[in-house]
Amino acid sequence: MGYQNSIFKQILQSIPRYEFEKSVRKHNGDFASKGFTCWEQFVSMIFAQLSGQTGLRGIETTMESMRQSLYHLGVKQVKRSTLSYANNNRSSMIYENVFSGLLEKILSMERRHKHKFKNPLYSIDATTIDLCLSLFPWADFRKRKGGIKLNMKLDHKGYIPTFISMTTAKIHELKSLKEMQFNPGDVITFDRGYTDFKLFATYCSKGIYFVTRQKKNADYAVVERKDVSSYKNISSDQTIIMEGYYTRKKCPLKLRRIRSKDPETGKYIVILTNNFVWSPTTISAIYKDRWQIEIFLKPNLSDFHV
Known part of the structure; x- marks a missing residue:
């Protein structure tokens, strides 16, 4: 059987090898490498990220089981002790330069999101990263657990992060949202x-538009109902005002409530927005596209082939 390009190799082909080796030479990365090059270290760590490995032993074992495919990636046998030494002693600037070069290349491209409107579209989300409490006592999260929280603003034009902040896991992600800058029309x-x-x-x-899910216990009153008979998977489109005393005091404005059905799962979700112009299907599609930040923050490509 002839050799076929794997998914992993196609991913690695997006990294310009000339620029990578240029960064290695600049920071003297392969000095005293003992046969384990910076490229091999890079491939090993990318593999670990995409396959969901949580330790050096897992990287070593999994890559060993795929040794026949490693030749085509420019990688020999990977030992966890060698990888550990490289991670501890090589300059991170090698890979930071590679990242900066890729980002600059992407930002120079003409990018747009998949929706018809031209307004910038951003998704906001956060993920918690577990830490060993005995090693990081400042990151106490629960009784026997430590952690940090990664907050992100993702631009849907190319799905590129434009804001990232890190806090202890105890701090609510809403605080990070309040620190993010937006422009009218976003x-x-x-x-x-x-x-x-x-x-x-x-x-x-x-003049900033938001699209989110309404909480189940929301107290509101409907002031207007629109005809949705011409829209597929939209069961209601309403104008509402909040009824709770404190909620109405904070936001005395009219909002839009849309009940939408996911055609794939058949489940309904209730969407809350301040955009009264676009169709309910567009608003629903915006919220559905929020899933892209979930994919970005929590990749699960453990089944891909080298």
Whole structure:
């Protein structure tokens, strides 16, 4: 059987080898490499990330089981002790330069999101990274668990992060959202964990559109219902005002409530937005596209082949 390009090799082909080796030479990365080059280290760590490995032993074992494919990736047998030494002693600037070069290349391209409107679209989300509490006591999260929280703003034009912050896991992600900068006309989408009606009122006053899920216990009153018979998978499109005393005090404005059905799962979700112009199917598609940040933060490519 002839050799076929694997998914992993196709991913690695996006890395310009000339630029990579140029960065290696600049930082003297392969000095005293003992047969384990910077490229081999890079491939090993990319493999570990994409396959969901959590330790050096897992990297060594899994790559050993695929040794026949490693030749085509420019990698020989990987020992965990060698990889550990390289991770501890080689300059991270080698790989930072490679990343910067790739980012510059992507940003220079003409990019746009997949929706018809031209407004910038951003997704907001956070993920918690577990830490060993005995090694990082400052990151105490639960009784026997430590962690940090990675907060991100993802630009849907190329799905590139434009804002990243890191806090201890105890700090609510809403604090990070309040630190992010947006411009009039921007569209931002996030899950209901970011619900803050005072912040929603601020977005309304600045001409910033938000799309999120409404909480199940929301207290509201319907002031207008629109005909949705011409829309597939849309069961209602309503204009509402919030009824709760404190909620209405924070946000005395009208909002839009859309009930949408996921055609794949058959489940309904209730979407809350301050955009009264676009069709309910467009608003629904915006929230569905929020899944891209979930994929970005929590990749699960453990089944891909080398």
